[in-house]
Amino acid sequence: MGVYLLRRMLWMVPVLLGVVTITFFLGRLAPGDPALAMAGQRASQAQLERIRQQYGFDQPLLVQYGIYLKNVLRGDLGISYDSHRPVAEVILERFPYTLRLAAGAMAVAVVLGIAAGLLSALMPNTWIDRVAMVFSLLGISTPVFWLGLLLMYFFSIQLQWFPPSGYGDGSWIYLVLPAVALGTQSIAFLARMTRASMLEVLNEDYLRTARTKGAGGLCVIGKHAFANAIIPVVTIIGLDFASYLSGSVLTEKVFSWPGLGRHLVIAIEQRDYPVINGTVLFFCVIFIAVNLIVDWLYAVLDPRIRYET
Amino acid sequence: MASCGRRGSFFVPPRDMDTLVLYDVSDPPTLDPARSWGFLDGRLVGLIFSNLVRFGRHGEILPDLAREWRISGDGLRYTFHLRPEARFTNGRPVTAGDIQYSFERILDPETQSSTTWVIEKIQAIDIHDDHTLTLRLAEPFAPFLAMLAMPAASVVPREIVEQREREGIPFGEQPLGSGPWILREWKHDQDVEFIRDEAYWGTKPKLRRLRYRVIGNPFTAIAEFETGHIAAIIPLPIEEIPRWSTHPRWKSFTRRQSLLNTDMILFNCSKSPLDQPETRRALARAIDTPLVLKCVREGAGSVSAGPIPPGLPGSIDPSTARRVTNEEIEAVLARSGLRQRGLDLIMPSRENFVRTTGEVIQALWKERGVPVRLRRLEWVSYRQALQQGDFDAAFRGWFADYPDGDNFLYPLFHSSQIGAGNLSRFRDARIDELIEQSQRELDPARREDWLRQANQAVSEAAPALFLWHQATYYVTQPWLHRFSEPMVFNGTRYLEEYIAMPDSPVDPGGA
Numbered sequence: 004m005g006v007y008l009l010r011r012m013l014w015m016v017p018v019l020l021g022v023v024t025i026t027f028f029l030g031r032l033a034p035g036d037p038a039l040a041m042a043g044q045r046a047s048q049a050q051l052e053r054i055r056q057q058y059g060f061d062q063p064l065l066v067q068y069g070i071y072l073k074n075v076l077r078g079d080l081g082i083s084y085d086s087h088r089p090v091a092e093v094i095l096e097r098f099p100y101t102l103r104l105a106a107g108a109m110a111v112a113v114v115l116g117i118a119a120g121l122l123s124a125l126m127p128n129t130w131i132d133r134v135a136m137v138f139s140l141l142g143i144s145t146p147v148f149w150l151g152l153l154l155m156y157f158f159s160i161q162l163q164w165f166p167p168s169g170y171g172d173g174s175w176i177y178l179v180l181p182a183v184a185l186g187t188q189s190i191a192f193l194a195r196m197t198r199a200s201m202l203e204v205l206n207e208d209y210l211r212t213a214r215t216k217g218a219g220g221l222c223v224i225g226k227h228a229f230a231n232a233i234i235p236v237v238t239i240i241g242l243d244f245a246s247y248l249s250g251s252v253l254t255e256k257v258f259s260w261p262g263l264g265r266h267l268v269i270a271i272e273q274r275d276y277p278v279i280n281g282t283v284l285f286f287c288v289i290f291i292a293v294n295l296i297v298d299w300l301y302a303v304l305d306p307r308i309r310y311e312t
Numbered sequence: 313m314a315s316c317g318r319r320g321s322f323f324v325p326p327r328d329m330d331t332l333v334l335y336d337v338s339d340p341p342t343l344d345p346a347r348s349w350g351f352l353d354g355r356l357v358g359l360i361f362s363n364l365v366r367f368g369r370h371g372e373i374l375p376d377l378a379r380e381w382r383i384s385g386d387g388l389r390y391t392f393h394l395r396p397e398a399r400f401t402n403g404r405p406v407t408a409g410d411i412q413y414s415f416e417r418i419l420d421p422e423t424q425s426s427t428t429w430v431i432e433k434i435q436a437i438d439i440h441d442d443h444t445l446t447l448r449l450a451e452p453f454a455p456f457l458a459m460l461a462m463p464a465a466s467v468v469p470r471e472i473v474e475q476r477e478r479e480g481i482p483f484g485e486q487p488l489g490s491g492p493w494i495l496r497e498w499k500h501d502q503d504v505e506f507i508r509d510e511a512y513w514g515t516k517p518k519l520r521r522l523r524y525r526v527i528g529n530p531f532t533a534i535a536e537f538e539t540g541h542i543a544a545i546i547p548l549p550i551e552e553i554p555r556w557s558t559h560p561r562w563k564s565f566t567r568r569q570s571l572l573n574t575d576m577i578l579f580n581c582s583k584s585p586l587d588q589p590e591t592r593r594a595l596a597r598a599i600d601t602p603l604v605l606k607c608v609r610e611g612a613g614s615v616s617a618g619p620i621p622p623g624l625p626g627s628i629d630p631s632t633a634r635r636v637t638n639e640e641i642e643a644v645l646a647r648s649g650l651r652q653r654g655l656d657l658i659m660p661s662r663e664n665f666v667r668t669t670g671e672v673i674q675a676l677w678k679e680r681g682v683p684v685r686l687r688r689l690e691w692v693s694y695r696q697a698l699q700q701g702d703f704d705a706a707f708r709g710w711f712a713d714y715p716d717g718d719n720f721l722y723p724l725f726h727s728s729q730i731g732a733g734n735l736s737r738f739r740d741a742r743i744d745e746l747i748e749q750s751q752r753e754l755d756p757a758r759r760e761d762w763l764r765q766a767n768q769a770v771s772e773a774a775p776a777l778f779l780w781h782q783a784t785y786y787v788t789q790p791w792l793h794r795f796s797e798p799m800v801f802n803g804t805r806y807l808e809e810y811i812a813m814p815d816s817p818v819d820p821g822g823a
Contacts, residue, residue, distance in 0.1 A: 035692030039699060042426040043349030045713075045723050047732045050426050057424065085341050086500075087482045096500065155535045163324075167535035168527060170502055259527045261501035269338070274692050 037274035081277030090281035101262035105247035107182030112189030120197025142191030151257035181258040200232040241297030249286035324540030331521040344484030345466035358802035361466035361489030371715030387452030408445035427464035458714040547784040572712035576776035594644035596777040613780035618771035621781035626717035626763025654683040738775035
């Protein structure tokens with residue numbers, strides 16, 4: 004396992020290099036001069052030219068790329084054109100908010116999604132199963148920004164249980180609505196995946212054998228069925244969690260959550276290349292890391308899975 | 313979402329009686345006056361810093377650091393007498409040397425200021441003593457005093473700017489000025505919090521704290537308002553105006569403020585056949601602007617005849633604009649070749665009403681037989697297309713940097729500004745001369761006449777289809793008193809506002 008992980012981590016090097024290169028050139032190919040984003044509407048041609056010189060936009064693209072790559076290899080992601088702050092500082096400042104929202108949304112999704120899926124699988128074709136599946140279908144189909152506004156209307160304006168938006172003082176009460184809005188799609192996916200996976204496992208021969216040997220219902224479900232059914236569900240959890248960590252723009256916008264996703268969109272609008280490149284690189288690292296953790300979890304959950312060295 | 317209400321009251325009481333909470337849609341990019349050019353950062357800079365003079369709510373020029381000033385008869389020397397009691401928030405007195413340093417800092421290329429034009433009229437600064445200085449101009453420039461009230465002309469303390477540089481912290485992140493508010497905390501993308509400077513040398517704000525939250529979605533802002541977390545919705549989204557302004561309870565707290573703005577469709581005057589004034593006039597007069605204003609802005613604005621908005625010297629009454637008959641429009645358009653060539657119209661994709669404006673104008677020109685290719689571009693691509701002249705017609709919104717008709721003429725239509733603000737590439741020697749006369753003229757009545765002539769001439773030459781001058785609607789909480797939106801973006805420092813329940817609106821008096 005250790006060697007496998009080491010090999011995977013070594014593979015990260017060409018992947019990250021590819022990401023740095025593609026992000027750099029894609030950004031420069033997009034129309035829009037960053038000097039225009041940085042200057043006021045009355046800026047003269049001379050002022051625009053000075054900005055281009057100061058930031059090196061007048062250099063050949065390959066020279067710009069070489070300088071950027073050299074700085075990245077030294078761990079320097081550059082300075083934001085917009086705020087003039089170090090990009091690494093901006094990312095590290097916002098990532099805890101993104102992590103908190105992603106963790107909250109995932110917690111909601113895992114608890115409610117798996118519970119709903121288990122109930123449906125254990126009581127198939129009953130009204131509980133149907134209700135759970137209808138709600139999961141609704142969850143998949145509901146756009147997050149609309150759900151966010153609905154939650155705000157009922158739970159903030161009408162019932163006044165939760166504040167409508169913002170991070171406030173960091174209290175959990177600010178997290179509830181954005182976490183539910185963001186996690187709802189995952190709830191729905193997890194419920195349907197858990198149900199399907201459990202129904203498949205419940206009909207396996209080894210479970211019938213366990214039952215005939217006198218194993219109790221909870222033991223059969225918990226120790227044998229659920230442990231085997233959870234593996235595809237873990238894949239979904241890993242993918243969703245990684246995507247939440249790499250920005251949940253709509254949720255962040257509706258709930259004024261100061262996360263990385265919203266910041267990345269603003270950086271794209273402003274042609275703030277250092278922030279765009281640095282954030283995409285950071286997201287890539289996160290995505291790879293989460294996938295590694297999921298792979299490791301497979302081996303923990305299913306002793307049959309072994310990674311060859 | 314305008315249902316409102318909690319147990320017998322149609323509003324939610326304030327969360328904190330001593331804090332004014334407002335919001336904007338984005339985080340300010342900087343709080344460094346030299347780098348500030350936007351509305352939000354400009355307004356916040358005005359809270360932290362002081363200028364020689366400042367704007368009042370109605371755009372009038374008021375004393376700030378300068379208690380009085382004298383302008384020489386030839387308009388070339390502005391002598392200011394500073395208030396000896398004026399201090400930065402670190403306790404150091406503000407001196408004439410600080411003003412010289414602040415202005416020189418803007419001109420220093422290292423500062424990367426894009427608002428050097430604010431003070432580039434200054435030829436020399438004579439410091440007579442710590443509290444007296446003279447700004448010498450090369451030529452008379454009537455709007456000069458107003459420019460000194462702009463955020464870029466704020467006064468900064470040299471030792472703090474240099475200290476921040478040594479520490480590697482941008483001055484705009486941890487600014488320090490001599491204004492009534494001190495930046496307490498700036499949580500990026502969340503809020504900017506200010507506290508009242510208890511040692512402020514002028515009239516202190518009545519409230520102790522001021523918070524600007526970042527709320528990007530207008531409907532989230534409405535939810536925050538309805539739950540009492542923010543004190544005002546500014547501006548009301550256009551689609552919400554009818555509901556709030558006719559709501560039986562909220563209508564009395566919903567107000568309208570005319571803005572110093574002109575929205576227009578620029579014509580690219582360097583391209584044929586748009587280089588012909590008669591073609592541009594025909595295209596402009598083919599649009600029923602009152603109808604478009606009603607359709608796309610719920611009437612939030614006033615119809616425009618020329619670039620200068622009402623309320624500023626030089627504005628003209630739309631009813632005086634020269635009429636063009638239907639037959640004339642048809643004849644000109646038939647001759648122009650536009651019906652075969654078509655028009656390329658670009659719009660920024662930021663605001664809903666701008667997108668709709670483009671669609672309505674496209675439809676109206678199409679009715680006249682002129683096909684329009686509508687391109688919606690995100691902001692930077694749109695600005696690039698404008699800069700490169702890659703358009704036939706383009707939406708442009710212009711808001712006053714300073715409340716003077718010159719700000720709607722010189723940067724937009726003077727030929728020297730081609731390549732900078734004059735994006736229609738309009739060139740007319742007579743209009744250049746009229747604008748220059750208005751800049752040189754120091755007598756207010758004669759100057760108004762020059763401005764009106766220039767405005768009328770621009771209207772006739774039609775380098776743009778002048779659509780409207782925007783008005784904004786905003787709604788305030790019943791417990792917020794003495795609040796009103798200023799005419800100029802940095803025309804308020806929130807000194808008078810206070811919070812008290814509406815059934816006991818007691819003015820708490822000075823702080």
